[in-house]
Amino acid sequence: MSGTQQSKPLGLKPTFGFGDRLGLATPGHFEACRQQAGPIRGIFAQQSIREMQRTNRTPDDVMNAAINDLKAVGYTGEWGSDADHLKTEKDVDYTAAAGFVFFTIDPSDDVDEQADDYDAATLDQRFAAVKGEVAWLDRYKGQTIQVPDGPEIHFDDTTLKRAAVKYGRAITHTIKLASYIHKVMTERGADYEIELSVDETAQPTTVAEHYIIADQCRENLPDPSKLVSLAPRYVGDFEKGIDFKGDIKLFEASLAEHVAIAEHLGPYKLSLHSGSDKLSVYRSFARITRGRFHVKTAGTSYLEALRAVARHEPDLFRRIIDFSRGRFAVDKATYHISADPDKVPVPAAVADAASLERIYLDENDGRQILHVTFGSVLTDDYLKAEMLRVLKAHPDTHKQVLAHHLGKHLELLREGMMEARDAHATDERHTWETASET
Ligand SMILES: O=C(O)[C@@H](O)[C@H](O)[C@H](O)C(=O)CO
Numbered sequence: 001m002s003g004t005q006q007s008k009p010l011g012l013k014p015t016f017g018f019g020d021r022l023g024l025a026t027p028g029h030f031e032a033c034r035q036q037a038g039p040i041r042g043i044f045a046q047q048s049i050r051e052m053q054r055t056n057r058t059p060d061d062v063m064n065a066a067i068n069d070l071k072a073v074g075y076t077g078e079w080g081s082d083a084d085h086l087k088t089e090k091d092v093d094y095t096a097a098a099g100f101v102f103f104t105i106d107p108s109d110d111v112d113e114q115a116d117d118y119d120a121a122t123l124d125q126r127f128a129a130v131k132g133e134v135a136w137l138d139r140y141k142g143q144t145i146q147v148p149d150g151p152e153i154h155f156d157d158t159t160l161k162r163a164a165v166k167y168g169r170a171i172t173h174t175i176k177l178a179s180y181i182h183k184v185m186t187e188r189g190a191d192y193e194i195e196l197s198v199d200e201t202a203q204p205t206t207v208a209e210h211y212i213i214a215d216q217c218r219e220n221l222p223d224p225s226k227l228v229s230l231a232p233r234y235v236g237d238f239e240k241g242i243d244f245k246g247d248i249k250l251f252e253a254s255l256a257e258h259v260a261i262a263e264h265l266g267p268y269k270l271s272l273h274s275g276s277d278k279l280s281v282y283r284s285f286a287r288i289t290r291g292r293f294h295v296k297t298a299g300t301s302y303l304e305a306l307r308a309v310a311r312h313e314p315d316l317f318r319r320i321i322d323f324s325r326g327r328f329a330v331d332k333a334t335y336h337i338s339a340d341p342d343k344v345p346v347p348a349a350v351a352d353a354a355s356l357e358r359i360y361l362d363e364n365d366g367r368q369i370l371h372v373t374f375g376s377v378l379t380d381d382y383l384k385a386e387m388l389r390v391l392k393a394h395p396d397t398h399k400q401v402l403a404h405h406l407g408k409h410l411e412l413l414r415e416g417m418m419e420a421r422d423a424h425a426t427d428e429r430h431t432w433e434t435a436s437e438t
Helices: 026-036 049-055 059-072 089-096 120-133 135-139 157-188 207-220 248-265 279-288 299-312 314-334 353-361 364-372 374-378 381-393 395-423 432-437
Strands: 015-018 041-048 080-086 102-105 144-146 152-154 193-197 227-231 269-272 293-297
Touching: 015 026, 015 080, 015 395, 026 041, 026 059, 026 299, 026 395, 041 049, 041 059, 049 059, 049 080, 049 089, 049 374, 059 080, 080 089, 089 102, 089 157, 102 157, 102 227, 120 157, 135 157, 135 207, 152 207, 157 193, 157 207, 207 227, 207 248, 248 269, 248 279, 269 279, 279 293, 279 395, 293 299, 293 395, 299 314, 299 353, 299 364, 299 381, 299 395, 314 353, 314 364, 314 374, 314 381, 353 364, 364 374, 374 381, 381 395
Parallel strands: 015 041, 015 293, 041 080, 080 102, 102 193, 193 227, 227 269, 269 293
Antiparallel strands: 144 152
């Protein structure tokens, strides 16, 4: 298979992840890129281990769906593949064998998610348990570091203890898994790149914690240049399938500090997970990162597939809604979402098909009910077969709704990049334009 059909590392170029849980979305994803991406590169094969487990799909299924659909549209440009939320060496073997070249390390199971709430006594107790794993602590002890164009960070004892308790074991896990990825890809003779993601944790990553995580990666990864992306836990709420919740000005100010650290210790991109539908922050995310970003989406494409089903077979859409409502209480368990099904009318109470589409695909609570139950629907033999039948019978509708919806995402990101370029036209610092040439 020719090189142009294989995914490749995309370095510091602006990238957008198109998670496809069905294996039929790439035509619409590619069309969205064709219409709106500009210099943003598409990562057309992106699934987490969790998603593949929930949909009974393999890394080969995900990779081959992207390759075949890109070949079908005659695309010979560069594109990426993201083996997302990897936690173990087995996850690495499983996805590397399918040809993935971008590996998202997720050490969140080793993050102490209550660390910010510990009082001094509890913090000392927790610190005693991790002390043996954080020999790096002395490197920062008593230091005050002024990050160029960024925050002044004071590494006082409490800050260091809290960072050690919160991320100490996650740093160890990251270095170990990154070293294994390096070994596997070197043996395969394949280039690769890494993202570190702690986005799915309860408490925001402080600038001191970001600095320590990135500095330790720079010191200990076999090839630090392979760390092209980092997803801290940002301030604000990034719930699945709906727009950003929080103070945008606070988010922008915090993001600017994270960007300064990434430029100083990297450079590497900042990554935004659960990027689906975060339309209110996209322009500032692209502007403040100056186009040095990665955005990940997945659930929103599943919802657009349901929109295509709703438009052609409303009775099947009703059946999927009823089934999803029955599964919601169980499936919502691993997500941080605020949907309340009691606030959403059951399909039998909504006669009009257009109203049902609006309630369950354009309003927050309905979107989240359908979003988090994707795994149950896509592992129900009848509903999955019916959904695939309708989408295969109406590929143009599926492609059109995806291109329209994901196109809105890309358009806002591109506008933010243009704002950055205009604002920094005379700035000699690396901007997204030079990155996109490397
Ligand atoms: O649900 C998943 O496992 C993925 O969508 C994962 O959350 C991914 O990293 C993401 O944030 C896409 O929106």
